[in-house]
Amino acid sequence: MTTPSQKQVKIAARQFSVFFGKSQALRSINLDIHAHAILGIIGPSGSGKTSFLRAINRLNDLNPDSRVEGTLTMDGEDLYQASCDPVALRRRVGMVFALPVPLPMSIYENVVYGLRLVGGERTARRSVLDQDVETSLRAAFLWDEVKDRLHTSGLRLSGGQQQRLCLARVLAMRPEVILLDEPCSGLDPISTARIEEALVSLKSQHTIVLVTNNTKQAARVADETAFFLMGDLIEYGPTIQVFTTPENRRTGDYVTGRFG
Numbered sequence: 001m002t003t004p005s006q007k008q009v010k011i012a013a014r015q016f017s018v019f020f021g022k023s024q025a026l027r028s029i030n031l032d033i034h035a036h037a038i039l040g041i042i043g044p045s046g047s048g049k050t051s052f053l054r055a056i057n058r059l060n061d062l063n064p065d066s067r068v069e070g071t072l073t074m075d076g077e078d079l080y081q082a083s084c085d086p087v088a089l090r091r092r093v094g095m096v097f098a099l100p101v102p103l104p105m106s107i108y109e110n111v112v113y114g115l116r117l118v119g120g121e122r123t124a125r126r127s128v129l130d131q132d133v134e135t136s137l138r139a140a141f142l143w144d145e146v147k148d149r150l151h152t153s154g155l156r157l158s159g160g161q162q163q164r165l166c167l168a169r170v171l172a173m174r175p176e177v178i179l180l181d182e183p184c185s186g187l188d189p190i191s192t193a194r195i196e197e198a199l200v201s202l203k204s205q206h207t208i209v210l211v212t213n214n215t216k217q218a219a220r221v222a223d224e225t226a227f228f229l230m231g232d233l234i235e236y237g238p239t240i241q242v243f244t245t246p247e248n249r250r251t252g253d254y255v256t257g258r259f260g
Contacts, residue, residue: 010035010177010207011056015070018051020063025051027231028070038199038208040222040239042215042254047228049211053179056209057093058086074177091118094170098182100162102154107146110154110165111136114173132172140168141198160191167198177207184217196221215255219243227251 011033018026026048033039041049051060058079060066072079079089103110111133133150137143142164146157154165163183170178180199184192199208199221212218218225218239225242227235227250235242235251246252253259 007034007037009033010074011209012073013052013070014073016055016072017069018048018055018060019067019069020051020060021065025231026055029233031226031233031236033207033209034224035207036203036205037223038203038210038221040218040225041209041211041228042213042218042225043228043234044254044259045213046230048231049228050181052228053095053181053209053211056177056179057090057095058084059090059095061086091173092175093177093179094173094175095179095181096163096167096170096183098185100159100166102157102162102165104155105153106151107137107154107157107165108133108150111168111172114169118173133168136168136172137165139171139198139202140164141194141201142168158191160187160194163187163191164194164198167195171202175206177209178202180208180210182211182213184212184214192217215243215257219255227254229254 009032013029013031016026016029017024029052041052043049054060055068055072056074056079068080074093078084103113105113112129115129115132134143134147137146142161145161154162157165167183184195187195196217199210202208203223210218210222222239224237225239226233227242227248229250235246235248237247242251243255246255
C-alpha cells in the first residue's frame with residue numbers, strides 16, 4: 001500500500017477497528033491524515049467510510065452497541081482514552097453532514113449558535129460576533145450572497161446555500177479538523193463547485209476529511225485519497241496516483257466505474 005511522503009500527521013489510525021454489536025464496520029485500519037490537506041475517502045456504500053469519519057469525533061459513541069479496537073490519535077493523543085472528553089473533542093473536530101440542517105432561526109443566529117452555547121469572551125461583545133459571522137460566511141463562500149439578509153431565516157436559503165451555512169456554523173467554532181460526510185449529495189453542479197472552492201481554500205488553516213461517493217469530486221479536491229471496501233482500507237496514497245496508477249486492481253476497477 002502506498003504511503004504519502006513525509007508530512008505532519010494530524011490524525012493517525014493504527015490497527016483501528018469499529019464494531020456495532022457483533023457486526024464489524026472497520027477492520028484494522030492503518031492510516032495517516034496529514035495536517036493542512038484534504039483526505040478524500042471513497043468506496044461503495046457499506047464500506048465503513050462514515051463509520052471511520054464518525055469515529056474521529058466520537059459520534060459513534062451515541063450508539064450504545066459501538067466499540068473500538070486499536071488506536072486513533074490526534075496530535076499524538078489517544079482519542080479513546082478515558083481522559084478524552086468527547087464534547088471538547090467535537091469543538092476541535094467539526095462535522096458537516098450530507099443533509100443540510102439549518103436551524104429554524106436567522107442566518108446570523110445559525111452561525112453564532114455554537115459560540116453562544118460555549119459562551120466566553122467571543123460572545124460578550126456584539127462587534128466580535130459580527131466579525132465572526134462575516135469571517136465564517138466568507139470562508140464558506142456565502143457572504144456575498146447573504147450579507148444583506150443576515151436576519152432572515154436560514155430555512156429560506158437554497159439547498160446549496162444551506163449547506164454552506166452549515167459549513168460556516170462549523171467554521172465559527174474554529175475547529176482544527178473538518179469532517180464532511182457527502183456534503184454535496186443532492187446539490188446542483190454550481191453549489192457543488194462553491195463547496196469545493198471553499199474546501200480548497202480552507203485547507204491552509206484546517207485539516208479536512210471528505211467522504212464522497214463522487215470519485216470525480218475526490219479527484220478534483222483531495223490531496224490524498226483512501227479507498228475503503230467492505231470495512232477494509234484497500235489503498236491509500238496521493239490522489240493522482242490512486243486515480244492514475246493504483247496498486248490494487250480493485251481500486252482501479254472502482255475509480256473507473258467497473259464496479260461499485
